[in-house]
Amino acid sequence: MDKNDKLKILSRQDDVVSLYNEASLVLNLSDKHKFIETFGLTALEAMSAGLPVIVPTEGGIAEMVEDDENGYKIDVQDLEEVEAHIKQLLSDRNRYQQMATNAQEYSLSFSEESMISKIAEILK
Structure with missing residues (x-):
């Protein structure tokens, strides 16, 4: 495989499921100095598809991630650190699999069933 075939950068997509099914991890490189992911x-x-994630260090998106459990929170300005974490994650299959499992398990707390249960509890 050519080195250039390993990375795809795509514009906004209507069907993300097929993309997540082909991915190994998902990066959200939102610059916290320009806007905050709420x-x-x-x-x-991505986590619901069993993918570890790399996200910014601030905002609601950062609250979803526990470093080295289901992904990493990294200042997106530090591309060397982003690169190091990608290499580390993709070079250790056992660690990757554990993080992927943790990511998917975390996403279940946002399932329809879970959300209905939480809303019902609040309304009691």
């Missing part, structure tokens, strides 16, 4: 749906979608 929730982070892209990270949650």
Whole structure:
């Protein structure tokens, strides 16, 4: 495989499921100096597909990630650190698999069933 075939950068997509099914991890490189991700749906979608994520260090998106458990929170200005974490994650299959499992388990707390249960509890 040519080195250039390992990275795809795509514009906004209507069907992200097929992309997540082909991915190994998902990066959200939002610059916290320009805007803050208030929730982070892209990270949650990725985690529901069993993908570890790399996200900014601030905002709601950062609250979803526990470093070295289901992904990493990294200042996106530090591309060397982003690169190091990608290499580390993709070079250790066992660690990758554990983080992927943790990511998917975390996403279950946002399932329809879980959310309905939480809302019902609040309304009691």
